[in-house]
Structure formats: C-alpha cells, structure tokens
Amino acid sequence: MAEVIRIEALTKNYHTDAGEVSVLKGVDITIQSGEFVAIMGPSGSGKSTFMNILGCLDKATSGNYFLNETDTTTLNKDALASLRNHVIGFVFQGFNLLARKNLIDNVALPLVYAGIGAKERKVRALEVLKSVGLEAYATYLPNQISGGQQQRVAIARALINRPKLILADEPTGNLDTKTSQEIMDLFCELNDKEKITIVLVTHEPDIAEYSKRLINFVDGRIQHDGLTAHFQASHV
Numbered sequence: 001m002a003e004v005i006r007i008e009a010l011t012k013n014y015h016t017d018a019g020e021v022s023v024l025k026g027v028d029i030t031i032q033s034g035e036f037v038a039i040m041g042p043s044g045s046g047k048s049t050f051m052n053i054l055g056c057l058d059k060a061t062s063g064n065y066f067l068n069e070t071d072t073t074t075l076n077k078d079a080l081a082s083l084r085n086h087v088i089g090f091v092f093q094g095f096n097l098l099a100r101k102n103l104i105d106n107v108a109l110p111l112v113y114a115g116i117g118a119k120e121r122k123v124r125a126l127e128v129l130k131s132v133g134l135e136a137y138a139t140y141l142p143n144q145i146s147g148g149q150q151q152r153v154a155i156a157r158a159l160i161n162r163p164k165l166i167l168a169d170e171p172t173g174n175l176d177t178k179t180s181q182e183i184m185d186l187f188c189e190l191n192d193k194e195k196i197t198i199v200l201v202t203h204e205p206d207i208a209e210y211s212k213r214l215i216n217f218v219d220g221r222i223q224h225d226g227l228t229a230h231f232q233a234s235h236v
C-alpha cells in the first residue's frame with residue numbers, strides 16, 4: 001500500500017514575545033493510503049499545529065515531511081501549493097464558508113485557484129453538492145442552511161479537487177450529537193467507497209471511534225498510536 005504521509009522527527013517552534021516556544025517536539029508517523037485516523041489529545045498539545053503542517057498551510061521547523069511520496073521540504077511555495085491542491089482537502093471546525101456566496105460558488109472556489117473555467121466549475125460543484133445530498137440547496141447562501149448542512153458544503157468543497165487525503169480539524173466541534181453522527185457517516189462513506197484517506201482531530205471519544213486508528217498527542221509528542229477500541233474488540 002502506498003504511503004500518503006511520512007513524517008520523520010518533525011518539530012515546530014514558534015517565536016513569541018516571551019521567547020521560543022517548542023510546540024511539536026519530534027513527531028514520527030506514517031499513514032498509508034486508505035487509512036482512517038483520529039487524533040486526540042488535550043487542548044494545546046499541538047494537534048492543530050500538526051494538522052496545519054500536514055495540510056502544507058504551515059512549515060515545520062525541522063524534520064522531514066513526505067506527502068504522496070514527495071519531499072515537501074524541497075518544494076518552493078508554488079510547487080507546494082500545487083501539491084496541496086491536488087492531494088488534500090481541508091475541513092475546519094468553523095466551516096469557513098463565504099457568507100455572500102451561494103453554495104455552488106463556495107464549493108467551486110478551489111477550482112478558481114486551479115484556473116478552471118466557470119462552466120466546468122458549475123458542473124463539478126453541482127456534482128459534489130449532489131454527492132453530499134445538497135443539490136437542492138445549490139443557490140442558497142450559507143446562512144440559509146443548518147450547521148450540519150454547512151459542514152457538508154465544506155466537505156463538498158474539500159472534495160472538489162478529488163483529493164486522496166482529507167484533513168479535518170474538529171469538524172464536528174460546532175455540531176450537535178445527531179448532526180455529528182451524520183457528518184461522521186459521510187466521512188466513513190468517503191473512506192469506504194472512495195478510498196479517501198482521512199485524518200481527523202476530535203476531542204470526543206465517540207467521534208474517534210468511527211476511525212480505525214487512534215493517535216494521542218500529549219505536549220507535542222505522540223503518546224499512543226494504535227487501533228481504536230471498537231476495532232480491537234471486533235478483531236480479537
């Protein structure tokens with residue numbers, strides 16, 4: 001199986017007024033194509049910092065990061081942006097939709113950056129909106145639909161470049177239990193049927209149980225990396 005992510009001895013420091021702060025202190029991890037990984041850990045343990053580096057939104061201070069078997073540390077800004085756009089879809093806790101744009105335009109936004117024409121953008125946006133069950137709302141604005149529906153739109157936007165990897169940082173953090181379950185069912189379907197690799201941060205054990213592999217961050221290090229409880233139980 002191909003490696004989607006290989007991280008070796010990764011560190012991240014931030015410069016602050018109070019001096020240098022070490023946030024990631026040597027992280028090693030390999031994630032294979034098709035995996036569904038949950039990341040848990042206390043607030044401030046470095047999960048979002050780690051996800052932002054995985055998503056090429058931020059750079060490590062030291063260490064190696066191979067994404068889709070490409071050494072990201074050797075790429076210039078444009079090459080990195082291009083790799084990110086082709087390989088990764090990012091989903092955030094706060095949905096991050098544009099309030100004045102309808103769902104089609106929100107979902108099609110990554111295609112604008114990819115230089116794809118308006119007609120094809122619309123066709124593909126409708127296609128992915130349909131795949132998350134929101135085709136009927138295509139011309140609505142984000143504030144005309146529910147939170148769960150908004151997160152589905154954000155997932156559709158993440159899917160539009162047909163990524164092999166979805167990174168989601170607390171995607172159910174703003175949603176009620178039932179809506180969270182629906183969003184997790186959608187992630188499971190994308191993992192099962194489309195074979196999209198998923199890495200998801202959550203602080204809810206129930207949400208982590210949708211994954212097969214659980215990684216625990218404590219104080220900038222991986223404290224535990226193994227199968228989730230339900231997966232262990234079903235394979236003994």
Ligand code: ADP
Pocket residue numbers: 014015016021023041042043044045046047048049050
């Ligand atoms: P988590 O997502 O696990 O809650 P974060 O990765 O957001 O943790 O933050 C880890 C630590 O890094 C925290 O102590 C936070 O204050 C610090 N941190 C995050 N981003 C920055 C930044 N841009 N500058 C300085 N410190 C930061």
Ligand code: MG
Pocket residue numbers: 047048049
């Ligand atoms: Mg965080």
